[in-house]
Structure formats: structure tokens, C-alpha cells
Amino acid sequence: MLQDSVQKFVHRHYSFDDRNAIIDSGSGYSDECWQLFAELGWLTVPFSEDDGGFGGLATDMMVLMEEFGKAMVVEPFVPTAVLGGGLVAALGSEQQKEQNLGPLMEGKLQLGAALYETNGRYNLASVGTTAKRDGDHYVVNGSKILVLNGESAQQLLVSVRTQGAERDEQGISVVLIDAASSGVHKKAYTTVDGHRAAQISFTDVRVPVANCLGAEGEALSALRRVVDRATLCVSAEAVGALDMLLQKTVEYSKTRKQFGTAIGTFQALQHRMADMFIECQLARSIVVMAAMKLDSNLPDAEKARAVSAAKSRVGRAIRKVGQEAVQLHGGIGITNELDVGHLFKRVTGIETLFGNSDFHTARFASL
């Protein structure tokens, strides 16, 4: 049902040309589409029924994201609904949820999660941004890299250190910061795969203590759980995009003629497409595994391990399928005019998001 509804939306509103026009627009996403997302109920998918959502199942998010992946949807679903909304849902008080999740699901609130720093690479516990108590305020100082949707986000969810040293697991809090606050400086840009992000620095930004989500200094495990859900989401998005790359490559090989015949008749190329198919299927399988485990009652460590396994394996599929799709297309595969190059760029971007294959392989081994 969800799949059907996204496919209809893509058919009507999200051709390759539509997408290009959206990327070139001022905000880098279509508010019209976003309002449709809200009307169709997609923005409720990541949230539990208790929080007013559709159920919050990873398997549902997976279905939605896979379809987004096929069409290379650039609207900030992951940063706003999965990361930002996810942090509010996981850590926030009833009042904080009410203030944020309602408007979010109605399509009226854009969020961004500022979680990563230059020295931290993919380590969520590496938080050098500090929040020092001053009466009933925190004073926040520090800098975050690549905040997805950082440009349009009205509220930022920022990981800050309320105590401890840079990589201590204890002492990390998540605070809600109004993006218009004095001392918030954004350097916004488009990413290589057509999304929007920003580098954001905080200089003596005063934040009410009431804006801390959950118990002060205790945010890390929730932070990891929420980022794991986002990681599952982009992995599922990659599965959709990789299937498109395979499909387009097979189609092209049937129509492109060289040496008097379609190149798809060459066995050397047929086997490579068979290898791409195997990669796509393994990527799909391991993402299904991770989504099912996230929806289960398994311990947190098991779930984290499943997500890392998925992201690591999907990353390998991305390299292989992405590169082969381009190679089998030849030069046309790296031109702007064809969607194949853009799918290649998106999956490559996903490979880096929330930790690349090497990071997740190591995390898998350590859990």
C-alpha cells in the first residue's frame, strides 16, 4: 500500500526533470511535494501510535525509502522525520513531543540533526561542542559538519557535551536550538548527490535548559539508536537506487549496438550484469534482515550489529554496482544528462552517510 502510494506520487510528480528543477530551486526541495508527503501520511511512518504516528516500524520505513531511492527523492525525509523527529520521540518529554511532532507530521516543521564533528569522523561519542550551564540557560560553543537539511531546518537537534572529555560516552546531551538564534552561523551547500546540507557553528548560543531532550548527559544510547534507524533508511534507499542502476544497465545493454550486435549479447558483459544482480539481491536481503531485527524485541546490541552488517554490505554493493553501471554505459554514464550518473552519485553519497563500510565492519566486529 505504502509502496503503491509512493509509486503513484513518483509517476505524477517526480520525473528526472522534475527532480533536477527541484535541486536547482532556492530551498533545494519542493514544499509542494513535502505537503503531499504530509497529506499521504508518510511523515507519520517513523513514529509510534503513542506519538501519533503510523507505527514507527523499520520495515515500513524500508519500503518507503526503497521507493524514494528509485526516484532519487531529495526531500529531507531522513533529516526531519527520522533523525530530528526520531530524537524528539526517543528522548523528549510529552510537551517537547507535542510541540514538535505534531507540526512535523503536518508538514509544518523542518528539522536538522547536528551530530558530527571534524575530529569525530563517524563516532557519535566524539563531541567537542560544549554546553555550559549559566543560570537557566546553556551557552553552546562548537562546530558541526554536514548537517543534512541544515539550511531549511527551523530547529536543530545538536549533540553537546554537558560534562566529561571529548570522547567520553557519558556527558552527552541533545539540545533543541532554534536555527534563528543569535550565534548560529550556517554555511550551506548542495551535496554531490543533490541534497542540501550545512556546516554550522555555534558561538555563545544561549539555549534554555528546558530545551534539553531527556536527562542531561545521558543521550548517547538513544542517539545511536536513532542514527541506526536513519542508517537503515539510507541503506534501503540505496537498495532501490541500485535496482534502478541494474535495470537501466540491462536495458541499455539490449539497445546499445557495437560490433554489429547489442552489447548485452556479449557473455563477458552478461556475467558482469549477473554479478550486479547478485549484489543487489544480497543488499536487499541484508537490509530486510536489519529492518526485521529493528522491529523485534532483541537487545540493543543485536540491533546495532544488524544495522552495521547491513550498511557495511550495502556499501560493498554500492561500489560494485555503481561502478559497473557506469562502466557498462561507457562515457554516457558520467554525463549530467543521463539519470544513471545521478543514481551513481546518490548511492556513493549514501556510502559515506553515518559511516562507510569500513566503519560499520569494524563496529560489527566490536559489538
Next chain:
Amino acid sequence: MNASFTAEELQFQEDARQFLEAEFPKDIRAKVEQRVRLEKDDYVRWQKILYKKGWAAPNWPEEYGGTGWTAVQKYIFAEQMARFGAPEPVAFGMKMVAPVIYSYGNEEQKKRFLPDILASNVWWCQGYSEPNSGSDLASLKTSAVREGDHYIVNGTKTWNTLGQYADWIFCLVRTDNSVKKQEGISFLLIDMKTPGIKVSPIYLIDGTPEVNEVYFENVKVPVENLIGEENKGWTYAKVLLTHERTNIAGVPRSKVRLEKLRALAAKTADGNGGSLSDDPIFKKKIAEAEIQVLALEYAELRALAAVSVGKAPGPESSILKVVGTEVAQFIDELYMEMAAWQSLPFVPDQFVEGFSGEEIGENGEAATALNYFNNRKASIYGGSNEIQKNIICKAVLGL
């Protein structure tokens, strides 16, 4: 072939180093280090300095202005160039059309074209591939029909690199439709200012207009611009492609890039309080790349040794093309992995001359994904790596 340099060779290495230190323009060097894209003027200015020194064309025969260096000297020079980030002369004139002209052109053509190529007075580009003739290059359809003292050329060429700068283009054209496809092709030199030529940019996914489509509509080309004999162009082109392939291994550049990668890894945080140099997975990947480059280097030296005893560069050069491009692409991946989050910003303006805004990332981190995307071309151009394997199967393995 020796494992170490002689005293003379070491002296030559020192001379080359001193020359580059003194003469390679500092502003161009800074651009290369900051990954700022080089413009036509940068290439031409530098090539003219090489020309003044007499070092513009190490591979040419001495009688046309070559350096007369041994294979080892050429190798040493290429390595020093890479070390300083000095760009190799743009290949189309110096390395691609010139060997065809001095091998198959007549005296008049040699006199007319070679000096301007050597002195970088004329910028050349290549007209080989066509929209429907990529790997199957010999199926090309651009036609040249003889009318009196001229050929009338019609057709479309594609993947034409930096044609927007070019004064001349060398083309493979069809002069006979009635014979086997390889036997009806001729090699024609065309002035880009001739009426009827249109150059239209193709934008690549890294945002650069690096390649073009070139359209020919009733373009009149004097018959004296034909190289060699009519319908023998395929033979000449094959020789040229072999030259292109021996230059394609890119060992010096890969070595220097790996050295820089190692140095940068030591300064890049691993997120756990150490540097990427301590990361066993990343360390292993760098080591694997270094080992591959070493194997490639000695494959190239063996090929050079064969050439120096009089053998023409043969199908072995296909090895250099396949492995050279693959290892360069693997190094692209390592740079991108090292940059992590900072590989994602799309900020091409930052790498254009005169950028003065706030920079994202350090050490060209924000160029790493774009380089990775762009350089996927390397396994496609110059005879795709699949075509190289066909050559190995046919010419070496006898399959």
C-alpha cells in the same frame, strides 16, 4: 634494466629537480596543490617553459625536437614532474597527433605542424569517438567525400576533451563505404576555424564541461591535410592508441598521490583519538595500492626495456592501461574515504581560480568525490578496459 640508477642518472635527476624548482611557475604549483582547475593559459605557459628548455617532447625523435633521453631518463623526468605536481603536456598534440605526423606525414606536413606543436603555439584535440561508435571505433560514420582539392566532411564526434580550447582537430573519417570497415577510414587534420564546425559542451556529473560534441556540416578540408594514404587511417590510429596506452600507466602520479595520501592520513582524525594512519583497515588499503603500483612500475620498466632494444610497444601496453587506470581509480576511492563527510559538499567554485569565500573542508577534501566521479572515465577512454582485454585475448593469448 637495473634496480638502481647510475651516477649519471642520479645527476640527471638532480638537474630535473633543480629545473622544476626554479622554472615551474609557483602560481600553477599552488593551483595544483589546492586542486584548483587549470585553465588553457596555465598549460600553455608551462609547456612553453618546457619548450624553451628543450624538454617539451621527451618521446619525439631528436630530429623533430625530442630530447634524445634514454627510457630511464624519461622515467626519471616524469617522476620529478609528478613530484612537483607539474602537469604533463596536454596529450592530444604532443603525444597523440605528433607521432602520427612524424611517422606517416609527408615532409610538408612535418614542417607545417610539428614546430607549432613542440612550441605549444597550437592546441590540438581529438575527433575519434562518435555517438554510435565507442568501443567499436572502426564503425565510425563521419564521412569525408572528395570534391576536387577538398574533402567535404559531415558527421558528429563526441567525448572530445578540451575542444573548446582547440585550434585544430585530428579526425578519423570514412572515405570508403564499400570495403571492410577498418579499410575505409582516413586520418584527416582539420582547422577548427573552418566554417561548418560547431562545438557543444557535454557536462559531466562532477559539474565540469570537460568534453564536447563536435558537429561537422559540409566542412571543406583541403586534401593536403590528409595524413599518409587515403583509407589507411585505421593503421595509423592503432599505432597512436598504442602510444596513448604506454603513457597511460601513470606510475609517477600514482606514487606521488599515495605518498601524499599517507601524509594526510597521519593528520586525519580517526574519531577515536588517533589518526587514520593507526587504522588497520585503511593502512592495509594504502599498502595494497602501493604494492599494486610497484608491480605496475616494474611492468612498465620491462615494457620500456623491450622498446629500448628496438621492439615496438606491443599489446603488453594493454596491461599498463588496465592496471594504471584501475589503481588510479582505487586511489581516488581512498582519498574519498579519507575525507569522509567532507567528500560530500558540492562546492566546485572553491576549485576555480579567484575563489575567495569561506572554504568547506581542508586539503581539497571537497574535491575527492568529484575526482572519483570524474575519473571513472579512465577505464572507459583510450580503448575501454574491456577492449584492452579483448586485445590481450587475441594478440597475446591467441584466443
